[in-house]
Amino acid sequence: MKDLLAQFNKAFESKARLNIMSVLMVNDAMSFNAFKELLGLTDGNLATHLRALEESGYVAVQKQFIGRKPNTTYSTTDAGRQAFADHLTALEEFIKNM
Numbered sequence: 001m002k003d004l005l006a007q008f009n010k011a012f013e014s015k016a017r018l019n020i021m022s023v024l025m026v027n028d029a030m031s032f033n034a035f036k037e038l039l040g041l042t043d044g045n046l047a048t049h050l051r052a053l054e055e056s057g058y059v060a061v062q063k064q065f066i067g068r069k070p071n072t073t074y075s076t077t078d079a080g081r082q083a084f085a086d087h088l089t090a091l092e093e094f095i096k097n098m
Contacts, residue, residue, distance in 0.1 A: 007090035011056045016049045021084045029075040
């Protein structure tokens with residue numbers, strides 16, 4: 001069982017980060033405001049979790065202006081997709097062996 005627990009990715013232990021990655025796995029990209037509305041997180045909380053995922057190399061950030069308004073969108077990196085898939089596999093194996 002310890003071997004299975006060791007396969008969990010600490011970057012995804014937070015409920016917010018698990019939700020963020022789950023959303024990004026089924027969407028090409030998501031704006032900050034769409035995340036905020038969908039997940040019900042505060043600006044600061046969401047920004048902190050997105051920054052942590054970005055620093056881990058799992059999420060890419062694209063900043064642009066639409067008209068005069070800034071728009072920030074997020075997408076998964078290839079490394080992020082693989083790490084999240086591996087994490088889900090580890091969770092499934094853990095549950096199967098309980």
